[in-house]
Amino acid sequence: MATGAKKKSKSLSTILEELDRPIYECKWSEVQNGLKKISKKKPVPPAVLSFLKAIEKLENIVTTGTRDVHSQTLGEVEKLLKESLDASSSSEDSNLVQTLIKIKQGQVAWMRDERRLSLSLFPQINSARVDNAPLHTSKVFMECSLYTGLCIETLHSNDKEKYGQAIVAYEECLRLALEITQLSKTSNLNLHPAVFSAIRTVLQRGPLLCMKTENPLRAVGFFRRVLMIKEEFIQTQVRHICVTSITVCLLFLVSARSYSPITFSLNVFSPQQLEEETLLVANIAKSFLGSLEDTKIEDASAIFDILTLAFVDARLPGLLVQTLEESMVFTSAGNHLWLQFALSLVNNKLYQQAEAVFYECVRLSPTDPHVILTASKFVLETCKKPELSIQWLQRRLRSFAGHYLEPALYYTLGEAQATVSDNEITFLKRQQLRKESLVSFEKAASLDPANVQYVFRYSVQLAVSRDVPTAMERVNYALTLSHDHPGCLHLLLLLLTAKKQYSEALKICELALAQDPNNISLLKTKVFLQTIVHGPQTALQSCKKLLKICQSLYSESELLGEGGVADQASLSDFQLKNVEREEVNFTMSPEIASDAGSSHFSISTSPASLNPVALVACQAWCTIAEVFLRSERYSDASRCVHEAQSLAPYIPIVSITNGNVLEAQKQHQLALDQYNNALVLKPYDTTALTCIGRLLHLTGKQGLAEKSLRDSLAVDRQNHETWYWLGKVLSSQGEHETAVDCYKKSLQCEALAPLRRYESVLQSDSML
Numbered sequence: 170m171a172t173g174a175k176k177k178s179k180s181l182s183t184i185l186e187e188l189d190r191p192i193y194e195c196k197w198s199e200v201q202n203g204l205k206k207i208s209k210k211k212p213v214p215p216a217v218l219s220f221l222k223a224i225e226k227l228e229n230i231v232t233t234g235t236r237d238v239h240s241q242t243l244g245e246v247e248k249l250l251k252e253s254l255d256a257s258s259s260s261e262d263s264n265l266v267q268t269l270i271k272i273k274q275g276q277v278a279w280m281r282d283e284r285r286l287s288l289s290l291f292p293q294i295n296s297a298r299v300d301n302a303p304l305h306t307s308k309v310f311m312e313c314s315l316y317t318g319l320c321i322e323t324l325h326s327n328d329k330e331k332y333g334q335a336i337v338a339y340e341e342c343l344r345l346a347l348e349i350t351q352l353s354k355t356s357n358l359n360l361h362p363a364v365f366s367a368i369r370t371v372l373q374r375g376p377l378l379c380m381k382t383e384n385p386l387r388a389v390g391f392f393r394r395v396l397m398i399k400e401e402f403i404q405t406q407v408r409h410i411c412v413t414s415i416t417v418c419l420l421f422l423v424s425a426r427s428y429s430p431i432t433f434s435l436n437v438f439s440p441q442q443l444e445e446e447t448l449l450v451a452n453i454a455k456s457f458l459g460s461l462e463d464t465k466i467e468d469a470s471a472i473f474d475i476l477t478l479a480f481v482d483a484r485l486p487g488l489l490v491q492t493l494e495e496s497m498v499f500t501s502a503g504n505h506l507w508l509q510f511a512l513s514l515v516n517n518k519l520y521q522q523a524e525a526v527f528y529e530c531v532r533l534s535p536t537d538p539h540v541i542l543t544a545s546k547f548v549l550e551t552c553k554k555p556e557l558s559i560q561w562l563q564r565r566l567r568s569f570a571g572h573y574l575e576p577a578l579y580y581t582l583g584e585a586q587a588t589v590s591d592n593e594i595t596f597l598k599r600q601q602l603r604k605e606s607l608v609s610f611e612k613a614a615s616l617d618p619a620n621v622q623y624v625f626r627y628s629v630q631l632a633v634s635r636d637v638p639t640a641m642e643r644v645n646y647a648l649t650l651s652h653d654h655p656g657c658l659h660l661l662l663l664l665l666t667a668k669k670q671y672s673e674a675l676k677i678c679e680l681a682l683a684q685d686p687n688n689i690s691l692l693k694t695k696v697f698l699q700t701i702v703h704g705p706q707t708a709l710q711s712c713k714k715l716l717k718i719c720q721s722l723y724s725e726s727e728l729l730g731e732g733g734v735a736d737q738a739s740l741s742d743f744q745l746k747n748v749e750r751e752e753v754n755f756t757m758s759p760e761i762a763s764d765a766g767s768s769h770f771s772i773s774t775s776p777a778s779l780n781p782v783a784l785v786a787c788q789a790w791c792t793i794a795e796v797f798l799r800s801e802r803y804s805d806a807s808r809c810v811h812e813a814q815s816l817a818p819y820i821p822i823v824s825i826t827n828g829n830v831l832e833a834q835k836q837h838q839l840a841l842d843q844y845n846n847a848l849v850l851k852p853y854d855t856t857a858l859t860c861i862g863r864l865l866h867l868t869g870k871q872g873l874a875e876k877s878l879r880d881s882l883a884v885d886r887q888n889h890e891t892w893y894w895l896g897k898v899l900s901s902q903g904e905h906e907t908a909v910d911c912y913k914k915s916l917q918c919e920a921l922a923p924l925r926r927y928e929s930v931l932q933s934d935s936m937l
Contacts, residue, residue, distance in 0.1 A: 220250070314341040542577055
């Protein structure tokens with residue numbers, strides 16, 4: 170080469186690569202020193218000098234944030250960029266040079282609020298041309314993608330098709346920003362503020378557009394990309410944003426029941442199931458609490474609150490329990506989370522764990538009436554621990570005076586006391602507990618007199634206490650609040666039966682059944698009333714209705730055999746299949762058989778597998794057996810008992826009914842065995858004790874009969890039949906004066922005795 174030949178200048182891409190670090194870190198003195206070193210070897214193109222001067226001025230404007238004051242500087246930047254663009258045509262890499270210059274011109278137009286001009290200057294998104302580019306070049310293309318998305322979103326609001334283009338730009342911006350973040354960390358460089366700002370902006374705008382275009386899965390992708398970056402490469406604040414936001418997206422995904430796992434990831438964050446990703450998010454929420462000094466517990470609690478709503482809405486109790494259990498690790502003092510955790514365990518039928526959590530709820534929030542009420546109702550209704558419910562309520566009721574939940578608290582206390590009284594075997598203790606529950610129900614009804622349920626339950630307790638006039642008054646008042654309340658109507662008709670006004674009671678019973686035709690408890694009462702008023706033959710018509718309801722219950726609970734209700738034409742052949750023996754076929758009486766349809770029951774006789782529907786059907790068969798028994802149709806009564814035994818042989822009413830049928834057939838020893846079986850199943854059952862005393866008296870065993878009857882009176886002194894048979898036993902023993910007193914007591918109790926126990930009105934549900 171000739172000595173005087175000109176040195177060939179370096180290309181822009183080469184210079185940018187050599188000066189990449191100081192340009193990226195905005196160390197302009199180092200850039201100038203680098204240019205001097207380069208110029209000694211090869212001349213620096215004018216386009217490069219103009220471009221770097223423009224970048225320096227532009228970075229200063231962005232850094233100071235005073236672009237309005239520096240409008241003159243923006244003009245200088247534009248001039249320098251134009252000069253650089255004009256001089257770049259002769260460059261070896263003119264395409265790259267011109268692209269970078271136009272991106273910077275577009276950024277200047279954006280800063281002047283010239284959105285359309287800015288968008289026209291930005292090139293099409295093409296990730297291939299920036300692969301393995303220097304940091305600063307990648308940052309320029311990152312800014313290009315960001316401003317492209319912002320311009321499209323601003324110029325084309327409510328245009329879902331254009332929103333798709335903006336989302337693509339945001340996704341490319343995030344990809345480049347995360348690459349720059351990782352490269353900066355591995356090169357021991359400080360992250361440029363523009364990169365962090367771009368990530369924050371993209372995480373705000375991109376997922377929002379995805380939700381607007383009804384694509385929550387794509388929104389999740391934004392946050393997943395950030396969470397898949399190694400924790401030391403990304404700022405904790407950014408991860409905080411991602412964790413908080415991804416839970417909102419998960420809410421939509423869970424509700425929509427659509428989920429796509431991550432297909433590939435080198436990072437530990439690569440879940441393949443919704444449950445796994447949720448728990449990973451929960452763990453990240455815990456981790457940033459230890460990293461951020463200004464992070465509050467409530468920030469993380471909000472994440473779990475959102476997830477709770479999502480899983481409740483999607484009916485995923487198992488996942489809800491896991492998520493709330495995770496939250497307990499770092500929010501042990503979060504009382505509302507403890508209550509949510511307990512309720513989620515209840516919903517997942519983890520009752521033992523739920524009870525332990527409710528203990529903690531009561532300990533943490535002893536002055537919160539909502540917590541006390543919820544916990545008390547749970548241990549009463551689910552755990553069957555009324556004593557614990559009473560203990561929690563009585564300790565704190567006085568401190569809740571005036572609170573809007575006070576009536577509900579007294580009502581729950583009354584229910585717990587009534588439950589304890591029903592389980593008490595000592596008459597005096599039971600009476601005391603009944604008085605206490607009566608006071609509680611009265612307090613609830615007086616605090617909220619417009620609540621028909623409170624007034625109704627108070628009326629029931631008055632009736633149980635044999636205060637029939639006051640009970641009648643209160644139930645009539647309850648009916649003024651709700652004229653068609655089935656429970657109130659049922660109680661009213663039972664109070665009328667206590668006054669021996671059976672015809673009036675039957676009319677009210679039919680009125681109540683018109684409001685609630687599938688109420689089995691009401692229908693049983695109608696059967697007994699029809700037996701007294703019109704005779705057993707008429708009552709059999711209602712028995713058919715009982716069977717139809719039971720059949721529908723079996724169909725709904727999928728307890729029928731294969732084929733369900735096979736033949737609606739006739740029930741003349743009732744097939745009963747027992748798991749322990751062959752099928753038994755028999756012909757029912759025409760009254761029950763007609764119009765009821767054919768059924769094929771296949772029910773396990775194990776007590777552990779007893780279904781509530783089977784219990785309902787069993788009680789219905791026992792009721793029908795009693796009707797047949799009153800009409801002296803013993804064979805039909807036996808068949809009904811056989812049906813009841815096949816459904817639920819381990820309940821006292823089945824053994825007692827079977828004993829009544831056998832006693833009517835003069836099979837005294839077999840009948841006595843059945844009554845004793847009932848006592849084994851339920852010790853101190855007053856009905857069984859009375860039946861045993863009656864049968865022993867009829868068979869001449871007066872001493873044993875007296876003991877059995879007195880045992881029954883020790884539990885219930887209001888049973889008029891027990892007093893009557895005790896009088897018979899004493900009379901046969903020559904104790905006539907004492908027998909007369911027993912007869913008088915029997916008449917007194919019988920004058921206030923309803924046709925059925927008053928507690929039966931509480932079985933208002935169709936399944937009871």
